[in-house]
Amino acid sequence: MAVTKLLERHSAHDPPHGRSGPSLRGIPFRDLAGAGLLELLSDTQRQHLARVATRRHYPARTVIYRAGGVADAVFIIEQGALKSFRDFPSGRCRIAAFLFPHDLFGLAAAGRYVNTTQAMTPATVYRL
Numbered sequence: 528m529a530v531t532k533l534l535e536r537h538s539a540h541d542p543p544h545g546r547s548g549p550s551l552r553g554i555p556f557r558d559l560a561g562a563g564l565l566e567l568l569s570d571t572q573r574q575h576l577a578r579v580a581t582r583r584h585y586p587a588r589t590v591i592y593r594a595g596g597v598a599d600a601v602f603i604i605e606q607g608a609l610k611s612f613r614d615f616p617s618g619r620c621r622i623a624a625f626l627f628p629h630d631l632f633g634l635a636a637a638g639r640y641v642n643t644t645q646a647m648t649p650a651t652v653y654r655l
Contacts, residue, residue, distance in 0.1 A: 548573030549580060549603040549653040552629040564629075576603075580653040585646040591633075594643045598635030600654045604628050607650025611642040 551567040568576070582605070585591060591602065594613055609626040623642045626632050632644060 548575075548577030549605070549655075550629050551603060551631055576653065576655065580655050583652055583654055585650045585652070587646055587648050587650075589646045589650075591644040591646065591652070592640050594640055596640050598633065598638055598640050601631060601633035602644075602655065603653045604630050604632070605651040605653060607652075608647045609644055609650055609652075610647055611644045613642050 548570075549568070550573060552564040553567050554564060580603075585607070591609065592598075604626055606628055609632070611623040611626060611632060613621050613623060615621065624632075625647075626644070633640065635641060
């Protein structure tokens, strides 16, 4: 499926106009009723995060951070699509994840980013 089709699918669940701030979505572990994506943050929590976060815009193909770099922030995607990957000494690259609006990324191990993350399309992210 093309990146634009995936972005359209994720954008269909965007919050109503007038709500601002970072948004985290998730599917309940036991989604037996098929409720789908749920907003995980209250309006108050989103507004607080918006006050402490830095909103950044990245052109397509921009590296957000590199594997092994000091992990000094986590990020929430507002718009765009990113990929998380790892380069190997052999020259091969392994994609760890594709990331879309409302995804949280930048988690690390031992204070260092595990993977490199790069914008595939123009992207807007909240840096926390």
